[in-house]
Amino acid sequence: MHIEDQIVHYTSDELIRVSIAQTRRITETARQRHHLSPVACAALGRAMTGALLLAGDYKNHEGVSLKFAGDGPLGAVHVDAFDSNKVRGYIDNPTVDLPLKANGKLDVGAAVGQHGQLTVTRFTPEQMTYTSQADLVSGEIAEDLAYYLYTSEQIPSTISLGVLVDRDYTIAASGGFLVQALPGAKEEDLARVEANITQIGPITTYLKNHPDGEGLIDIILSGMHFKELFRKPAWWQCTCSRQRIENVLLSLRAQDKEELLQDPQVEMTCHYCGEKYVISHDELVTLFENAHKE
Template sequence: MKDQLVRATAEGVRIFAATTTDLVADAARRHDCYPIAAAALGRTITGALLFAANLKNEEAVTIKIAGDGPLGRLVADAVPKGFARGFVDNPHVDLPSNAKGKLDVAGGVGRNGVVSVTRFTGLEHDVSGSCELVSGEIAEDLTNYLFVSEQTPSSVGLGVLVDTDLSVRAAGGFMVQPLPDVSDAVLDRLEQNLKSMRSVTEMIDGGLDARGIISTVFDGLDVNFLSETPLAFRCQCSRERVESTLISLNAKDRQSLIDDGHAEVVCQFCGEKYQFSGDELKRLFER
């Protein structure tokens, strides 16, 4: 089952649903995440992909979750073409399971802090908003953000299942939003469906793809599938970008890199390591 994001509507409600198992596994491997970090980062990246799902082609979104827990900040970027990247400050956090016997994501994120979202529109001003965390479980925090900061009633579901061998076994999510012309009967049905259905990870682990999640959320409604986008972890970093960052350093810092005879630059977002020998640095700074 390939990672994908599917867009659909049903009787005055729109939905985006995504399976992100491989993408989240890639992110967890790149950042050497322990299970709680993998779950928190995977939920945040999946949330960013859902937030990006109705942007225009050249637009992008960044979600930052800064709680008071040991994980530190979670940051994820996504574009509507289906690419996302992200990092967590402290990937090596280990906590006992929560009262439900699940990964204690809220304990890792913290229950106090701020969720902030920036939509890069390509216009003069990007659109930013923020609000307080409500649970640290991320899906509830994003639902609350959309309501409080963007006045958009939504229901966001996110999940990452980490297997006993610490691999990411299932990941994905959905974001459902009633449109202004929705009827009360449809809203009632939607509410019942959301209450009675299995969790996102149970659905994906049970073999459902993004279309299957949508059919479950929209059970009993007339579904109109709109589009599918394949998803992948992808960073915008490149050797050229790292070179221009090095060139922009001041003379003192450049000299100390040359004196070290070697520089290693690690991309915070994807963990890619860029190596520069002393000679390469000299040539770069002489340009």
């Protein structure tokens, strides 16, 4: 029996906050929708988990978009997280696969690329957007996010992300955690947390052996007094809809609309979720005519 995906937030008296996300079902949904190769699963799963951790960490933000644009064969990795517990994502070249590394691990760094940029866009409840960038440092996703948080937001952070792909290519485990120092945290407490984290081992192995992930916080904040702030179920959700597709069609130039009307139907596919929308010629005529009357 698999545990439902969720994100849980904690804080300690030592001014350290921790967020833990389990995302196996989310990553499996992405694998099925986009027909992902194993290394693409690992890259997108890590990125979606990271986005959830960042989106859930900022209560005053409505959403976070991440774009890992490296020089690897996967192309760019695109992820949106919103409402602190919903996420979607896609990869430019989802079927690309690479040989395993010498240690038997998926070579996410080579697939994403070690040179390029991570673009982070935050969306506030007031519909304001703030975009910042940082260079990729490894293409392994977690290291790139940690570097971004330190250089762009000046927040010392430890982030661990992982996806374990089973022999039948389904997702056996997916998740991660984000540890951040709040203003006033002491160096000795941060050093203790860093030492605690070394006891966890690979995050995917831990989540496979402990599906509920509950014991993870006891290791990370061992020797400290902490409390759970809140938890939320997490899931894959796309924001596309037929209404949005129709709005896109209505925004086209008159010449483009005329060209579309020459076809028996219009088919549009959402990059993020793969959902296909088919609008017949008659429906298109009605759509344009009704808009013209308004």
